[in-house]
Every structure is written in C-alpha cells, then in structure tokens.
Amino acid sequence: MYSRDLDGKTYTFGVSGKLWRDALLMYDHQTRSLWSHITGEAIQGPLKGKRLKLLVSMPQIAWKTWQLNYPGTRVLSVPTRGGMREEISRDSYAGYHASQDTGVSGMEYTDNRLPNKSLVIGVQIPARNGTTQFRAYPLTHFAETAVINDMLGEVPLLIFHDKASFATAVFKRNVGQDVRTFSSQASHFVEDNTGTRWNTVTGEATSGKDKGKRLERLPAVNIYWFAWARYYPETTIYSQ
Template identity: 35%
Template sequence: MQRMASYDRAMRLLFCFALLGGLLAACVSAATVPPSTPSPPPFSSSDPLPTPRPRRLQAGELELAADIDAIPAIFASPDLFVDARAGSEEWPDEEPVIGVELGTEARAYPIRLLSLHEIVNDTIGGEPVAVTWCPLCYSALVFGRTVAGRELTFGVSGYLYRNNLVMYDHQTNTLWSQVLAQGLKGARRGDRLRVYPSLITGWGAWKRTHPHTRILSAERMGRRADEIIDPYAGYYTAGSAGLLGSDRQDTRLAAKALVVGVRAGDKARAYLVDSVREAGILQDRIGALSLILVYDRKLQTVLTYRSNIGQRRLTFVAPAGEDTMRDIETGSLWDIRSGRALQGPLAGQTLHRLAAPLVFWFAWSDLYPHTELFAPPE
C-alpha cells in the first residue's frame, strides 16, 4: 500500500510536469517537430568498451509515468543557438549547463531548459547526436544518433526504468535506457548507443574555457530565460530520491551523493565526486581498463581518461596547476581539459576521454546493483 501511495504521488507530480511541457510545446512547435532528413552514411564507433549483455526486464520494471511525448523533445536547428556574448544576456554565469565539444564545435545546453524537454536532437561537428537529461537521476549523456548506419531521432517515451529516463526512437520504436545507453525493448533491444563525453558545469566557466561556444537560446524558442522555472529545482537537494521508489537501496553512500559511473564490459564502478575533488587525481584499473579521474577546478567537474598511450600505462600525479598534470614515467606535462601532452617526450599525444556520467548514487547503484565503490588509498 505504501508503494502504491508513493506511485500515485509520483503520477500526479509527473502529470504536472507533463502539462507544463505540453504548454511549452505550443510555444516552440517549430523546434519540436521532427524534420525530414536523409540518413547519413554510417560511421565507425571508437567506443572502447564492449557491449554488455541485454537486460532481462522483470515484470513491472518499465513503469509508465506520463504519456508518450508529453514531455516534448527538441529538434534543434542552428538558429536555436546563439554565441557566448548573446547567450550571456540570457543566462547568468552560475546557470548549470551540459557542455559538449565535438570536432571544432562546442555547445552548451542550459539544464533549466532541458528539464522541460529532456532530449535535444542536434548535430555537432557533423555528428547527429541526442543530448539527454534525466532530472531524477541528475544524469546527462550525449549519444550518437546513428545506429547500424541509420540516423534515428529520439523522444521521451513516458516510461521510467528504475527511475531513469527511457527514450524511444521514431524509426524503430525501440525503448532505450539513458544511463545504460542500451535498447531495452523493441527492434534494437540489446544494441548500445555510442556515448560522447560531456560534462555539467556553470555557464560562466564553460564559456571562459570554450570562448567560441554556442548556447541553446530560450528566446529563439519563443521564451524568456528569466521566466523558465526548473520544476525539479527543489528535488535536487530534497531528501527524497526518485519518484517511483526502489526495492534495491544501497546504503554505502547517501542516496543523492554525486558519483562518476564507469562501466567496463560487465563490470561497473562508482567514484565519489568529493573524493576526486579532494585528491585532484584518482588512478584506477577495472579489468583491462586503466583510467584516471581528474578534478577540473575551473569547470568544477570530473574528467575521466584512459591512462595509457598505446600499450604503455602511465601514472599521473596531482595537477601541476589548475590546467595541467604530469606523468611519472616520462615527466611529460599534460593539459587536463583536452588530455593532450604539451611538453616532454610524449608531447602531441592525447589521452582517450571516457564518457563517464555524473549521476546520483541511488540511480547508479539501482541500475548496476553489483557496482563496486572505489575506495581511495589511505
């Protein structure tokens, strides 16, 4: 009975969010109608992690919380974005944004706006992508929209899987888990989406480190930024976790502790953001995957890299400054933001950035019940 009452409350709350999204859709219909676009040629994924086994859904695990497309995805065009100068007239420096850089292009997506839409179908650096935000899990992931040589577009299905956003694609009607980055049900079940690195930071920090960035404009969508309210603003710091509850509560950390989640094959491990911040750099190994997590003090976020160049595994020491670190083996100086060696024997080499999401602990441990929790060395 208690779980049913919790579910009823969740349904009422989500209905309010869906209604708000529907009202907003009327203002931005030109931005939320899927355009007719030809399929691009296929590209090869450089994702180094193997595809995990498909999830076996248990009865009731896919929970319907809102009607399909009640939360309207955005179908972006270049004219919905403005440069950093114009963007600063709309959005304050402290505005949380999802930052993405592909090729020579950088984009910022205000979370306050994404909380009303959850998905932006876009193209960055010539790559069709879906920028996604799950407010319940505090997780931002950017996916390639080309699957098996076919360009897909994504919408909000209205389902939740263990409190996480479930997307669907218009072309095959497959249901996709955001954090798992994998098809749950439908024609592409078991397929894994290519995940691009992204981060959550403040607009001011992002534009200072990416001066040529463009940002999604509320005004270009027929809205005023100062009138947009994130319906989840109170939830991020509230004691409650998720809307639909969970039968799997992992008490090793507080439910809403922020962690960086890393998956390597069938293994998963979580790293407490506070631990990375305190150490500056954390070095680890998961099976064959050697990695480092670096805290970027300018962006106030965590960047995750493979710690090897070719077959050579490197050991890194705490940042030499706000923007650099050194490896012990060669003494080369590395830029923490690009992963590129600036000086020394390895100058010009670049570390591979891993797409490791920031996420609430309750969500990560629910989606990966056997996850390990990294314990920093004493």
C-alpha cells in the first residue's frame, strides 16, 4: 500500500509485465518509470531512485471482521460479462501457495535461515541514522498466542497475528511515553498490562483507562521468506 503522491505530483500505476528479482514491476503512466512493488522504489526511468511512501493497511483480514469494524466500508467491484462482481471465490494461485516453487527465474535462494516458502510478517522501521531496520516474524510463532511484544531498535512493537482469520497488524506498543506489554484476548482483541483492552482492527482502546485512544499502526506485509530475504538480506529474524 503506497501513496501515489510524490514531490507534489500524483501518479497512476499499471503492471509493466516486466520481471525483476522474481517479482513483477509496476510502472507509472506519467513517466513510465519502473517501480518495485516490494520496496516502492523506482529502479529504472526518469524517477529512478525515488521511493513511494509506504502506507498502513490491514494486509489481510476476513471480510466479516472488516465489515463488523467498518460497517460503512465500500467494497471494490469490477464489471464482468455477468454484471458487477466483488469476489472471485477461488484463489487462482492456491497451487502455488501449496507448492515449494519460488518463482520462474530458476535462481537459487540461498538464505536458509528459514524455509523458502515459510510465511513471515515483514516489518521495517526507519532508524535515527537514516538507515532502516528490517525484521521477519515467522508465523510459526503465532501457534499458541496472537501477540509478540518486541523491540526493533528503539521502537517497541506489538505484532499481532490471528492464525484463525490470518489477520495481521503491527503497532507501536506505547501510549505516549508509557510502553505497554500485550497479551492475546479472544478474536482480534488484545489487552495490555494496565488492563486496557484494544481492538487490533481499528487500533482503538475499547475499555480500560485509555478507552478511546489509538495505537499507532505501522506498515506490515505477509510475505514468503525467500522474497523478504531477497529484497532485504540484512533482515533479522525474531526469536523468543
């Protein structure tokens, strides 16, 4: 999820059909620069070296849970021969997900710290010195709990993943200067060490002393390890 605004101009994007590092490249209609959708950086063309601003979203969530929290939501619908359509009921890539395939380039993926096709939550945090810190959170950590409390550099992080619905959310786990420690509650709720209960879809406190306050959400992706490690080889991996 990126902003289309860059240096005071607004761009629109299409699919270039070109491949780089086993991933398709976007292009912008205005300059035909080529952009990596994984890093948001232009790698060729007039805007080479520019970077799109990463925005927050729920990268994956069950429709019923999204609708419950945002009943006023609008839903993308596309015209088809049979009328408008909001859904294709089948994942065309289910076979790929189930396989060990890692792309079509034939290149070897050599970062064996995790199995290639294991899923991770990828988080990136800008550090004070202008660099960026990357960390992968393997989904295997979420078998018993939906919550990881972590520090990445100086930033205290709440990593949420509900294995039942596959919902992922990442927040800073501080309220003002007060760093909290979170634990899992039912469904998409978590509770901190002050007894405040938070909704991870909206980021809002629903009961407790901070009711009505919001946690700051951070960009996050669900991604295969081989791809995350290919783009961000300096990434660390969370371990308990």
